Amino acid sequence: MSNTTKIPFLDLVSPHVQLEEELVGVFRTALRTAGFIGGPAVEGFEREFAAFCDARHCVGVSSGTDALRFALTAAGVESGDVVITVPNTFIATTEAISQAGALPDFVDVDERTYTMDPEKLREYIRTQCVVNQETGKLMHLRLKRPVTAIVPVHLYGQMADMDPLMEMAGLYKLIVIEDACQAHGAEYFSKRENRWRKAGSMGHAAGFSFYPGKNLGACGEAGAATTNDPAVASKMRMLRDHGQAKKYYHDVEGYNGRLDAIQAGILSVKLRHLAEWNEHRRAAARRYDELFASAEGVVVPLVPEWSKPVFHLYVVRVEDRAGLQKQLADAKIDTGIHYPVPLHRQKAYAGYGYKEGDFPVTEKASSHILSLPMFPQLEAAQQQQVAEKVLEVTAVGMTHR
Numbered sequence: 001m002s003n004t005t006k007i008p009f010l011d012l013v014s015p016h017v018q019l020e021e022e023l024v025g026v027f028r029t030a031l032r033t034a035g036f037i038g039g040p041a042v043e044g045f046e047r048e049f050a051a052f053c054d055a056r057h058c059v060g061v062s063s064g065t066d067a068l069r070f071a072l073t074a075a076g077v078e079s080g081d082v083v084i085t086v087p088n089t090f091i092a093t094t095e096a097i098s099q100a101g102a103l104p105d106f107v108d109v110d111e112r113t114y115t116m117d118p119e120k121l122r123e124y125i126r127t128q129c130v131v132n133q134e135t136g137k138l139m140h141l142r143l144k145r146p147v148t149a150i151v152p153v154h155l156y157g158q159m160a161d162m163d164p165l166m167e168m169a170g171l172y173k174l175i176v177i178e179d180a181c182q183a184h185g186a187e188y189f190s191k192r193e194n195r196w197r198k199a200g201s202m203g204h205a206a207g208f209s210f211y212p213g214k215n216l217g218a219c220g221e222a223g224a225a226t227t228n229d230p231a232v233a234s235k236m237r238m239l240r241d242h243g244q245a246k247k248y249y250h251d252v253e254g255y256n257g258r259l260d261a262i263q264a265g266i267l268s269v270k271l272r273h274l275a276e277w278n279e280h281r282r283a284a285a286r287r288y289d290e291l292f293a294s295a296e297g298v299v300v301p302l303v304p305e306w307s308k309p310v311f312h313l314y315v316v317r318v319e320d321r322a323g324l325q326k327q328l329a330d331a332k333i334d335t336g337i338h339y340p341v342p343l344h345r346q347k348a349y350a351g352y353g354y355k356e357g358d359f360p361v362t363e364k365a366s367s368h369i370l371s372l373p374m375f376p377q378l379e380a381a382q383q384q385q386v387a388e389k390v391l392e393v394t395a396v397g398m399t400h401r
């Protein structure tokens, strides 16, 4: 192999160089108006991002974690409630649940989409919960606490199978908060409504992250929550700003969780390119799919007919993940693992008493998944190089079995 140029996992430099003048202009405007927190830049971005998500309201906040936390609280999750999510996600999902005062619990994911398995949720409700006859609320039998919300995670840029989840939520009066932190612009075909729906427009509220590496990233920390419910929107606005509806009049205790104007201005500039960047990611995913079409040892991402993902990540599954990752690293190809340790096996949650085998689909996936280079500027020639190496390594693995 003569080619020794490194292939990065993602490229955060090129898009900012391309937009440098405009981005610096945002900073200059902030300096000259001393508009740093809130104000027209934030309101402008909120309108634009709500429109992008087909949601009625958007509330800019300081991170995706805060977006999820404020969404949970504003939508009605209370201290002591049980909130169900998946173990195959970033810990921010469960941090937000805990920080909202609730207790996170898990159902396993679907083997091919890695998102919440509606059948597992059905089984959880059937075997672990009972409907309280007086309150009509779903109660957890062992924990003796109300189960009030679910947080489906739209992982790797693909939405969870929302129709059956929304149907169960309706049946058991569960709040649905979408973790859309990896899914800006992803779409889901709802058979119930016979139309495509955008991530962040289906649940009671949703959280988005603008961490720099996300499909839409700030030049620092930022996030947003979306909702179609004006009451939830105004509660989230209060929570991000010390619980005040009017300056120095505090209806509740809130947080310092605002979006600053410079990040909002930067996000407005970058949002204008997001649809195109997402299309580039989709094209890159199709190229990988074709390159791996005949490779038996490489399981590519499944895209059900109801899904239009935005490929925040392109995640394959292989038998010998450690071997492949090392050989790719030796060939100067960067990869990632999302995520190597399921949440129920994290030290942080050791006190909850989960054990190995509790969520076998997530556990199995966590030791075989590998995220390949994926970003809008990824070139076909680079993908060719990645694929050649992957095919070489996995083909050897096959003959040794």
Ligand SMILES: *Cc1c(COP(=O)(O)O)cnc(C)c1O
Residues within 6 Å of the ligand: 063, 064, 065, 066, 089, 090, 092, 093, 153, 179, 181, 182, 208, 209, 210, 211, 222, 223
């Ligand atoms: C990035 C991410 C978050 C948290 O977002 P921050 O902006 O880093 O707080 C939450 N959930 C998922 C699935 C994420 O990928």
